[in-house]
Amino acid sequence: MNNPFHTDILEPDQPFCNRVDELRELTSHGRNGMNVVIFAPRRYGKTSLVKRVQHRLAQENICVIYAQFMRLVSVEDLVHRLAKAIISGLHEYESILDKGKRWLSHFPSIQTTFTIDPATGMPSLDVQMTKRQLDPMVALETILEEVGKFLEKENFQVCIALDEFQDIVDIKEPRVEALLREHIQRHKASYIFLGSRRRVLLDIFNNRGRPFYQSAIMMELATLPEDECVDFIVNQFAQAGKKCPADVARAIAEKVEQYPYYLQALAYRAFELCEKECTLENVTKAYEILLENERYGYQGIIQGISTGQLKLLRAIAAEEQAALTSNNFLQTHGLTLGGVQSARKFLSEQDLIEQTADKHWRIVDPVFRAWLQRAF
Known part of the structure; x- marks a missing residue:
């Protein structure tokens, strides 16, 4: 039997603990064209949540675009990630290989090429900026202007998610924030800004002296409710053919303080250790294994x-x-x-x-x- 618990980014069809209200609220905001900031600690399931939201929106024929800003190194890096996210999102919405080629004419600064993956035989999308001689800030402004004009001409809705958005501050280019705000406020789209460095992200949106001040709805992801965690663990064990008594499931939840990533990680290891029924002894041993597995990441933190x-x-x-x-x-x-x-x-x-x-x-x-x- 397959282990029902997952510690990576969850796909829309994988089991997801709670967040029912957040899913409903975020889907509604995306549908209504509102901008939202989602903030929570690392490994709290923000990306999985937004991926699920965008999947729902896509089913309503809303075009969804997702860009990852983690560890941005330069303005040029930012421009390239935006360009690739835009073209990839449009390609998913309406295949550029087929009837969507007309969209490329809206983005003259982006050069798109297709290659065939020899392993799968499927087309692979590659994106580059066509005017590399431009100053990176000019390139950023150009692509933002192209997005704005494109959104004005098209009659479908768009939801754009910018993950780890606060990492724009690490570029050390003070003009980036103002330029992004100048264009985003005019874009006919819903933006979702995600971030795990909460103090930095909140300062971007709550500091009166910064361009994005009070420009989006703030949503903090709270700790998962304990009872919901218990039900989730019990049900997942049962669906996979094993039993986890409620008191044992509660011990798993309490041990990791309902922290989303660790809830799945500890339940995963407990599931692996037990045969037919999970016990408190399994949970204790699973926690020791979890600590041992995670120590490499923790050592990396303290070394830095x-x-x-x-x-x-x-x-x-x-x-x-x-x-x-x-x-x-x-x-x-x-x-x-x-x-x-x-x-x-x-x-x-x-x-x-x-x-x-x-x-x-x-x-x-x-x-x-x-x-x-x-x-x-």
Whole structure:
């Protein structure tokens, strides 16, 4: 029997835990041409959610375009990703190989070529900018203008998703944000902006001095409801031919604090360990396997930060209810006030730590927190 749990981006036909209200709301916003910002920690299922939303919209004959902005390195990189997303989205909506060739005339700055994949025999789409001699900012403005003119001429709806949108700030080109806003506000389309570096993303849309200020509906993805997690796990086990009692399913959910990625990851490992019925012992062992599997990523995180940042991260993992600037906290963990303030800013911008409603700081990722507590 196949394991029913998945830890990668979920396809629209794969099991998806809850998010019923979010799916309905986002689909409605896309249908109505509204712009939305979706923010949540990493591995919270934002991309899977938006892919599902766009799948629903596509079934309503709405053209959907998806662009990934993670780790943008330059304006030229941004332009190329936009161009490829636009042409790919249009090709899915109406095959450019067939009757959609007329669309290419709307995008003279984009050069599109088709090659045949020898492995599958299927056409492969390749996109390049035709005017590489242009300044990258000119190329960006050109493609945004072409999108605007295209949307004005066509009579179908379009929904454009820009994933990890906040990474535009890493380009270090201050004109990009203003240029994007100038054109997007005129585009006859619905935009969905996704991001996991929440502090950076929220500043883009909530800072009065920035171009995108209050230009979209804000939607935060909350932790999955515990009862919904329990039902999901029990049902998935049952459909795959195994049993998971409700108390065991609840233990899985509580162990990872209903964190979407880890909910699937821990349930996946528990399913693999049990024969016919999942037990609490299976969950305990599965959690140890999960920690071991994830440690490589966690080691990569701590190797990419400074000693002072690591010291603060370890201190928060060990003492989450402490006041970070209190003398007792500083002395206990060998920290300085200036060091804490600098490290806190960086770690929060990377979404490794967050401030709770009661003003305490904690590690965002619950399994990373547990690993830190053990490792140090």
